[in-house]
Amino acid sequence: MLLPLLLAAAAPPLPEPRAAWAGSSALAPDAEARWVDFDLTPGNQIRFRMTLDGRDVTAVLDTGVSYSVLAKRYASANRLTVRAEGQATVIGGSVDVGRVDTATLALGGLTRRGGSLAVAELPAAATGSATPVDLLVGRDLTAAYALDIDYAARRFRLLRSGRAPFAGLSAPLAIAPDRLVYVSEVALGRARLRPMVVDTGDGSSITLGAESWATVGAAARAVPTTTTVSYGLAGAVVSELAIVPRLQVGRVAARDVELRVEPAGGFSDTIGVAGRIGSGFLQRYRVLLDPGAGHMLLRALPGGTAVTRSTSGLLLGLASDRLKVLHVMRGGPAAAAGWRVGDTICAVDGAAVGPGYASQPVAGWATGMPGRAVRLTLCDGAGERVLVLRRFY
Incomplete structure (x- = not known):
């Protein structure tokens, strides 16, 4: 089995006033018709094309990062001026982060003028592909809107918050005030686990920190386990792996869900979250992420509950x-x-x-x-x- 890999998740806010990074964003009047086609990388992330200062770039949709990240390789090749900003915590450790100012970003019906992007190394290994992407599109570009992800048709679009283009079951959704990423919650065994980062840039299904896994009760933990490895921006992490028969995300009861448990002191424990809900879980559904309305909507796709298990090891x-x-x-x-x-x-x-x-x-x-x-x-x-x-x- 080609390995689903993890991209950066839940990097802490960068030490800069928010307004200096945000720029000014607006949706076009016909934004609902401006679908963005995507494919899934070998690492199970949403990959698409958009424009940065008039140039065509390859991007990954990553609601697990607080500020969108430009590849250091791209900044160097285009001779962009990068200012050092310190470090950010990512899966596998920490990475050096810079900042570059931008003129315009265009994504579907969204245009942002001004503002900045974080700059960091974006290795090809983080997507499981031989070719690296140029940009991670994070919370700063999408959170003001409703994000409609149609996994079946391989397309997404940005809508005004409050729109509900399809009927689905709801789960709570917010932007964490400390880490500025999408968060929800999961019920497993006897535990209600929160905050859970809703991370479209994470190719796995459900991931828990060791501290959260210890709270779910012996009955929920009594499942066969093995090991797996994931790759973040800072390197490899070996985790426990199991298939849990049932867990709850809001009103959604999901069965036979792949679950990873990080080692003690791992990424989730370090940044103070219960874990992550990744693309491997979300792609069972058509998904609407609307933190402004306080919810995400999930509509099950036909055949979307099948779990792929390794039989080779x-x-x-x-x-x-x-x-x-x-x-x-x-x-x-x-x-x-x-x-x-x-x-x-x-x-x-x-x-x-x-x-x-x-x-x-x-x-x-x-x-x-x-x-x-x-x-x-x-x-x-x-x-x-x-x-x-x-x-x-």
Whole structure:
């Protein structure tokens, strides 16, 4: 299975008066008709095109960052003046942050004039793609409006707050006054967990901090677990992974939900939140995020509740003509067979791995039917291994 990766989430507000960063934003009268088409990155994030000072840029929609972030690489290539602003806390640690002034940003029916963007390293690994994005579009650009995300049609749009373009079940939604990101809550077991960052830039489903997981009760925690790895802007984090049979988000009762639990003292514990609701969960639904109206609306999509489980125990990254093992999941068949981080695979059942591998049917082997025997050819003449798939969590 190609690895869903985590992007930066819930960076603290930067040390600058808000007005100096915000600029002046306005929606066009026909904003409702201005859908923005997107695709999902290999890391499960919403990727689209927009314009920055008249230039076309690639962006990711990331409601888990307080201020939109421009790639340092892009700023350097376009000789933009960047002022140092200190550091921000992100998944995996902290990163250096700068600031660059902008003239205009255009996104669907939204135009912002003036204001600033944060500047930081945006590695390609954070989206699971070979090509990095130029920009993370965060809370500062979207929170004044309703954000309508149509995952089924792969498009989104910005609407005036208070609009409800479809019927759905509601959950509370606000902008946290301290961290300035979208927040809601989750009920699991005996615990009501809040604040939960609603983070479209997080490719996983539900993530909890260790402190929050300890409050949910023994019955809710009595599920098989394994391990997984995620990549934020500051590096890799190994977490526990489970499928919980039921949890509640507002009026929405969700079943068979993938849940990650960060290590003690991890990102959520550090920034003082219960956890995150990521794109892996949200894409089960058509989603309206409207913090101005105090709610998000979720309308279930047909077939949106299916959970993909690894049956191989290998989490893989695609590097041109090979798959690289990024993590071997605890208790899985790959761990039992002696696979190691860094092993590389050049063919699956005799089919060579190439640049278009991720979109081909063969790419689903790592989550295939239990009992299937898969022939994996190692690179550099290291021979072939047979891995028998099974369910283990």
